[in-house]
Each structure stands twice: as C-alpha cells, then as structure tokens.
Amino acid sequence: MSKNPIGPGTPDPLDFLNIDDELSVDERLLRDTVRQFVGDRILPNVAEWFEEGSIPKELGKEMGALGMLGMHLDGYGCAGMSAVDYGLACLELEAGDSGTRSFVSVQGSLAMFPIWAYGSEEQKQQWLPGMAAGDLLGCFGLTEPDSGSDPGSMRTNARKDGDDWVLNGAKMWITNGSIADVAVVWAQTDEGIRGFVVPTDTSGFSTQDIHHKLSLRASVTSELILEDVRLPADAVLPGVAGLKGPLSCLSEARYGILWGAVGAARACYEAALDYSTSREQFGGPIGGYQLTQRKLVEMMVAVNRGLLVALHIGRKKDAGTLTASQISFGKFDNVRMALEVAREARGILGANGITLEYPVIRHMNNLESVITYEGTNEIHTLILGQAITGINAFS
Amino acid sequence: MKIVVCVKQIPDPASPYQLDPESYFVVRPNDQVLDDTDRYGVEVALQLSDELGEDASVTLLSMSPGGSQQGIRQALAMGADGAILIEDETLRGADALTTSQILAAAATRAEADLLIAGTESTDGYTGVVPQQVAEIMGVPALTFARKVEHVDGKLRIERQTQAGYDVVEGALPAVLSVTSGVVEPRYPTFKGIMQAKSKPVETLTAADLGVTAKVSQKIVSVEEVEGRQAGDIIEDDGEGYLRIIEKLEEVKVV
Ligand SMILES: Cc1cc2nc3c(=O)[nH]c(=O)nc-3n(C[C@H](O)[C@H](O)[C@H](O)COP(=O)(O)OP(=O)(O)OC[C@H]3O[C@@H](n4cnc5c(N)ncnc54)[C@H](O)[C@@H]3O)c2cc1C
Ligand SMILES: Cc1cc2nc3c(=O)[nH]c(=O)nc-3n(C[C@H](O)[C@H](O)[C@H](O)COP(=O)(O)OP(=O)(O)OC[C@H]3O[C@@H](n4cnc5c(N)ncnc54)[C@H](O)[C@@H]3O)c2cc1C
Numbered sequence: 001m002s003k004n005p006i007g008p009g010t011p012d013p014l015d016f017l018n019i020d021d022e023l024s025v026d027e028r029l030l031r032d033t034v035r036q037f038v039g040d041r042i043l044p045n046v047a048e049w050f051e052e053g054s055i056p057k058e059l060g061k062e063m064g065a066l067g068m069l070g071m072h073l074d075g076y077g078c079a080g081m082s083a084v085d086y087g088l089a090c091l092e093l094e095a096g097d098s099g100t101r102s103f104v105s106v107q108g109s110l111a112m113f114p115i116w117a118y119g120s121e122e123q124k125q126q127w128l129p130g131m132a133a134g135d136l137l138g139c140f141g142l143t144e145p146d147s148g149s150d151p152g153s154m155r156t157n158a159r160k161d162g163d164d165w166v167l168n169g170a171k172m173w174i175t176n177g178s179i180a181d182v183a184v185v186w187a188q189t190d191e192g193i194r195g196f197v198v199p200t201d202t203s204g205f206s207t208q209d210i211h212h213k214l215s216l217r218a219s220v221t222s223e224l225i226l227e228d229v230r231l232p233a234d235a236v237l238p239g240v241a242g243l244k245g246p247l248s249c250l251s252e253a254r255y256g257i258l259w260g261a262v263g264a265a266r267a268c269y270e271a272a273l274d275y276s277t278s279r280e281q282f283g284g285p286i287g288g289y290q291l292t293q294r295k296l297v298e299m300m301v302a303v304n305r306g307l308l309v310a311l312h313i314g315r316k317k318d319a320g321t322l323t324a325s326q327i328s329f330g331k332f333d334n335v336r337m338a339l340e341v342a343r344e345a346r347g348i349l350g351a352n353g354i355t356l357e358y359p360v361i362r363h364m365n366n367l368e369s370v371i372t373y374e375g376t377n378e379i380h381t382l383i384l385g386q387a388i389t390g391i392n393a394f395s
Numbered sequence: 396m397k398i399v400v401c402v403k404q405i406p407d408p409a410s411p412y413q414l415d416p417e418s419y420f421v422v423r424p425n426d427q428v429l430d431d432t433d434r435y436g437v438e439v440a441l442q443l444s445d446e447l448g449e450d451a452s453v454t455l456l457s458m459s460p461g462g463s464q465q466g467i468r469q470a471l472a473m474g475a476d477g478a479i480l481i482e483d484e485t486l487r488g489a490d491a492l493t494t495s496q497i498l499a500a501a502a503t504r505a506e507a508d509l510l511i512a513g514t515e516s517t518d519g520y521t522g523v524v525p526q527q528v529a530e531i532m533g534v535p536a537l538t539f540a541r542k543v544e545h546v547d548g549k550l551r552i553e554r555q556t557q558a559g560y561d562v563v564e565g566a567l568p569a570v571l572s573v574t575s576g577v578v579e580p581r582y583p584t585f586k587g588i589m590q591a592k593s594k595p596v597e598t599l600t601a602a603d604l605g606v607t608a609k610v611s612q613k614i615v616s617v618e619e620v621e622g623r624q625a626g627d628i629i630e631d632d633g634e635g636y637l638r639i640i641e642k643l644e645e646v647k648v649v
Binding site for chain 1: 410426428463464465468469472582583584585586588589591592
C-alpha cells in the first residue's frame with residue numbers, strides 16, 4: 001500500500017488527471033509550440049476557411065518551416081521526432097480544425113511515408129526534402145468511386161508498356177488532390193497492388209474538386225482522373241507489393257487521428273464548459289443545473305480517457321511494441337468519443353451552437369468525416385472483432 | 396559580438412498563482428515557462444546575430460530555481476547557442492537590486508558586448524532590472540526600444556515614449572531593453588527543440604560570481620486590490636461626444 005497521503009486541492013478542469021505530468025519538457029515544449037501556432041494562424045481564420053470551403057496552400061510552407069510535415073520521419077529534411085511528439089502535434093492541430101490536421105496527416109503519413117518507407121533513393125531525394133519544407137504537396141489515392149472500405153476491389157490499374165507504366169482509373173475523396181504536386185496512387189498490376197509516384201503535371205492526370213461538403217470544409221477533397229497516364233519504369237515504389245503497402249500508410253495516419261480526435265473533443269468540451277459557466281437562464285448559470293453538469297462531467301472524463309489511450313498507444317509506438325489492431329482500438333474509440341462530445345457540446349451552446357462563431361458545430365461536422373475516413377467505425381469494429389475472436393467477419 | 400539575453404522563467408501564467416502563506420512568495424512550480432516578454436529579447440538577439448553571421452553568439456542568462464528549465468529550453472529551441480543558469484537557494488526572495496547584481500556579474504563574466512532584457516517581467520514587474528544592471532556594469536542603458544538597429548558598431552534604437560519615440564544611440568558594450576511588439580518572435584522549430592537538448596547550460600551559484608546575496612526584502616502583507624468601479628455611462632443625446640472629450644481631458648489623455 002502506498003504511504004503517500006492524498007493531497008488537497010482541485011485539479012485543473014482542463015487537465016483533470018494532470019496528464020501533463022506524464023510528458024517530458026520537450027514534449028510539452030513541442031505541444032505548446034503547435035498550440036501557439038494554431039492560436040495564431042488557424043483559430044482566427046478557420047471559420048472563414050470553413051465557410052469558403054478552402055484552405056490556403058501557403059499554410060503548408062508555414063507548417064514545413066516549423067518541421068510539422070513528415071515530422072515523425074527522419075532524414076531528407078524531416079524533423080525525426082517521436083511518435084508521441086507527432087501525436088501531440090496532431091492533437092493540437094485538430095483542436096484547431098480536423099481539416100488542418102488532415103492536411104498534415106496526408107502530407108506526412110500518407111504521401112511522404114510511403115516514399116520514405118518504400119521509395120528508391122532517387123525518389124526520396126527527389127520528393128522528400130521539398131515535401132518536408134511544404135514547397136511540394138502530396139496526396140494519397142486509394143479510395144475509388146466503387147471501392148471504399150474494401151480497397152482490394154480497386155479497379156485503377158497499371159500495365160507495362162515496354163519499360164513504361166500506363167495508369168488508368170479514378171480515385172475518389174482524395175484530400176489535397178487538386179493542390180498536390182505529387183500523388184501516391186495505388187493501382188492493380190500483374191504483381192498485385194503497387195504504389196506509383198505520379199507528378200500531378202503528368203499528361204493524362206486531372207482532378208475535379210468535390211463540392212457541397214458539409215464536413216471538413218477547410219480541406220480540399222478531390223477526384224483524381226487517370227487517363228493513359230504514362231510513367232517511366234522508376235515511378236513505381238520498389239519496396240512494397242500488395243495491399244499491405246497502402247494499409248501500412250493507413251496505420252500511420254490512423255495513429256495520428258486517434259490523437260487528433262482528442263483535440264477536437266477537448267476544444268468542444270472547453271467551449272461547452274466556458275459557455276455553461278457564463279450563460280445564465282432561470283436566474284443562474286446553466287452549468288449550475290444538474291443535467292448540464294452531468295454532460296460536462298461525461299465530456300471531461302471522455303477527453304481525459306481518450307488522451308490516456310492516445311498516450312499509451314504513443315508510448316508503445318515509440319517502444320516498438322504497437323500492433324495495428326491497437327491503433328484500431330484508438331481510432332475506433334477516440335473518434336466516436338469525440339463525435340459524442342461534440343454533439344453534447346453543440347446542445348449546451350443552444351442556438352449559438354449552430355453558428356461558426358463557436359468552434360463546436362464545425363468540429364461536430366468535421367468528425368463525421370473523421371469517423372468515416374481511414375477505416376469507418378464499422379471497419380475498425382471488425383478489425384477488433386477479428387483480433388479477439390480470431391474470426392474474420394468482413395465478408 | 397557576444398550577445399547575452401536575459402530570460403526570466405516564471406510560473407505558467409495560464410494556471411493560477413499560489414502564494415506561500417508565510418513568506419508571501421509565489422510558489423514556484425518545478426516547470427517554469429519562459430516569460431512571454433523575453434521572447435522579444437531573444438528574437439532581437441537572434442536577428443542581430445543572423446545579421447552579424449559567424450562572429451556573433453547568443454547566450455541566455457537566467458536566475459531562477461532549477462526545475463525542468465522548460466523556459467530556457469524554449470529559448471534555446473528558438474536558436475540561442477547556450478545558457479547560463481544562476482541557481483542558488485540563498486537567492487530565494489532576492490529583490491530587484493540583488494537580481495541586478497547577479498545578472499551584471501554573470502554578464503561581465505561572460506564578456507557580454509550586449510545584454511538584452513525585457514522592459515518588465517510578467518510576474519515581478521518592478522521594471523528596474525535592466526537600468527540597474529547597466530549602472531552596475533557602468534555601460535549605457537538603451538531602454539524601451541521599439542526598434543533596434545546595429546550601425547557602425549553602435550546600437551541605434553527608437554525609445555518608446557508617451558508622446559512618440561526618441562532616437563537614441565549608444566556604443567557597445569551596452570544594456571538594451573526591448574518592448575513587446577519590437578519584433579515578431581519566431582516559433583521554436585521542431586529541429587530546434589531536438590537540438591536544444593544538447594546545447595550547453597552552465598549552472599552557477601552566487602558564490603561563483605563573487606556576489607554575496609543579501610536578501611533584505613521582506614513581504615509583510617499582501618492585500619487584494621480594490622475591485623474596479625463601474626464606469627460612467629454617457630447617454631448619447633447627439634452631444635455625447637462632447638462629454639467624452641471632457642472626460643478624456645480630465646484624465647489628460649488629450
Ligand atoms: C473528407 C474525406 C477525405 C478523404 N480523404 C481520402 C484520401 O485522401 N485518400 C483516400 O484514399 N481516401 C480518402 N477518403 C475516403 C475514405 O477513406 C472512404 O470514404 C472510407 O474508406 C469509406 O469508404 P466509402 O465512403 O466508399 O464507404 P463504404 O465502404 O461504401 O461504406 C459505406 C458504409 O458501409 C459500411 N460497411 C462497409 N463494409 C462493411 C462491412 N463489411 N460490414 C459492416 N459495415 C460495412 C461502412 O462502415 C459505411 O458505414 C476520404 C473521405 C472523406 C469523407
Ligand atoms: C530561488 C529563487 C526564487 C525566486 N522567486 C521569485 C519569485 O517568487 N517571484 C519573482 O518575481 N521572482 C523570483 N525570483 C527571481 C528574482 O527574484 C526576480 O527576477 C527579481 O526580483 C527581478 O524582479 P522583476 O521580475 O520585477 O524584474 P523586472 O525589472 O520587472 O524585469 C525586467 C527584465 O529583466 C530581466 N530579468 C528580471 N529578472 C530576471 C531573472 N531572474 N533572470 C533573468 N532575467 C531577469 C527580464 O528580461 C525582465 O523582462 C527567484 C529567483 C530565485 C533564484
């Protein structure tokens with residue numbers, strides 16, 4: 001039994017379990033830096049970006065200058081930070097907006113990671129330094145109009161023609177598609193699914209933005225169209241064949257998302273806490289009523305729990321003991337948690353909860369994308385179900 | 396040119412301060428952060444150093460309880476080359492003059508050509524340290540700079556005044572205090588955060604500097620400030636602006 005007395009005092013409502021104590025000085029410094037960047041650059045502008053349905057491309061350069069792009073990779077101009085560092089950055093970015101976090105996830109985990117992990121030395125030299133700096137943007141083309149949760153059914157194909165490759169097909173829902181300088185496109189070949197590094201100015205490659213989104217509006221989502229896109233032999237990623245190529249990228253990105261979701265949830269909880277202590281009805285602050293307190297407490301507990309899960313998974317990743325299904329645990333639970341917190345917070349803000357004056361409905365709508373992309377909630381349930389029963393329930 | 400920048404480590408202003416019930420000193424947590432106002436001094440130093448190239452170095456100078464040194468790390472991550480930390484329990488409760496003696500001794504020991512500080516700290520805010528340090532070192536004090544230039548081996552500043560600004564010039568070595576807003580402080584980069592870990596931090600005591608701390612300051616009591624009075628409400632009948640001008644004249648703003 002511990003002899004330490006239980007101390008007096010009230011914990012910080014915004015860090016109830018003092019999870020800050022579990023972070024090193026450098027981790028806190030990094031977290032504070034990203035938080036400050038988000039406060040200076042994202043929060044004052046994001047409601048407008050959301051309304052306009054855009055995100056400024058220059059943001060990439062600013063993030064690159066800080067070291068945020070491909071930050072968890074090393075060499076080739078990347079910052080070489082830890083998994084926990086990467087997670088903390090995702091959390092703070094998504095406390096700003098899921099769109100800005102998506103921007104960083106796509107660049108670092110989906111576009112740079114496959115080049116870094118499976119690319120030839122020439123491919124790495126050619127692309128990674130510029131992508132780390134934010135001078136070059138990347139996108140990741142896996143999903144297709146008829147192939148979402150089941151990417152193995154993709155139709156986009158690459159066939160050999162002499163030494164060249166010729167790609168045909170279409171990719172759908174591609175983040176940063178039309179603003180990218182380079183697309184990592186996954187296609188069927190005679191040797192199974194292969195990844196291709198496609199400069200977006202290659203003839204036959206075109207994009208079409210997806211409009212009328214009500215979610216992730218501060219993010220560009222496009223369709224990629226590939227019509228006889230002719231690429232040299234060295235455009236293929238030599239280091240991987242089969243579905244495990246794209247799936248390993250998804251694992252990297254999902255890892256960032258399970259942290260990011262905590263950021264979105266935290267922002268909603270903070271907005272609701274702040275609102276409920278200042279908004280008065282029936283002669284008192286609405287936070288003084290039991291129904292509201294119940295909601296606030298549920299949110300606070302959920303956010304703290306989500307962060308503990310993220311930090312635990314992050315420490316395992318840094319220790320090299322993490323499995324893909326443990327990432328599914330985090331993506332599955334933290335994103336659904338964040339969505340619930342956002343919806344509850346939306347209600348607490350009453351009518352104000354439906355405007356972009358407050359961050360809550362923006363987060364709530366964004367999270368509808370976050371729960372869908374990178375493996376829907378159902379897909380992660382099936383991954384976890386298979387992991388604990390040993391029975392595949394996908395098909 | 397050897398540039399030394401004062402950086403005060405303070406308790407995170409975002410969390411409520413606690414006073415020690417006996418000494419009335421602010422309880423200093425293990426993790427103290429960089430005083431925001433000192434980010435400007437660090438930026439000015441880094442810009443001067445960038446301008447001067449190879450010949451310049453930037454060393455941080457901080458007097459505070461040890462702890463995690465998060466504040467120093469942050470300034471190192473911004474790009475400073477190293478730091479001097481004066482950590483000494485006998486300095487607890489040091490008043491501004493004692494602090495100035497220590498900082499002056501450390502700056503002299505480090506052979507500083509230029510010592511940069513903020514105009515006033517966020518937690519102590521006596522606003523006298525830079526001038527005192529200059530006096531002790533016997534060098535010019537270029538204070539309240541809102542713009543800093545290095546011309547022909549001299550420093551030329553715009554000193555913020557109530558009415559506008561004065562242009563002041565001084566030869567090096569000198570002490571410079573900079574206002575917030577003088578420059579846009581850079582973010583620490585992620586690579587900077589990594590590199591900061593291995594930058595040299597020299598830890599000294601008062602004795603190392605040949606200063607005997609005489610802590611003569613005692614806080615006898617702490618009172619709450621009076622709550623603010625409600626303002627006057629001027630109802631505009633079309634001539635309201637005249638009353639506002641009157642008010643502004645009363646408090647000598649116009
Ligand atoms: C904003 C946004 C950005 C995106 N960015 C990218 C990107 O950059 N690159 C990229 O490649 N893709 C991207 N996507 C695509 C995303 O990954 C897919 O939408 C996702 O994989 C789901 O595919 P789907 O939309 O085709 O849905 P479907 O797979 O058709 O699923 C529809 C529904 O059926 C459920 N379902 C499917 N299979 C099963 C099953 N076996 N059992 C039970 N339920 C099942 C799903 O959970 C879902 O609820 C993005 C999506 C969005 C919304
Ligand atoms: C063990 C220990 C405990 C301390 N506890 C306290 C405390 O409880 N409260 C408190 O306010 N101070 C504390 N100090 C620091 C010291 O006593 C004060 O810095 C000093 O009184 C200066 O007062 P000021 O902040 O009002 O200076 P100001 O004149 O307002 O500061 C002007 C500028 O001088 C520089 N400067 C001032 N102080 C320092 C410093 N210490 N290190 C580097 N640069 C500096 C900064 O650039 C600042 O912007 C402690 C120091 C030690 C070693």
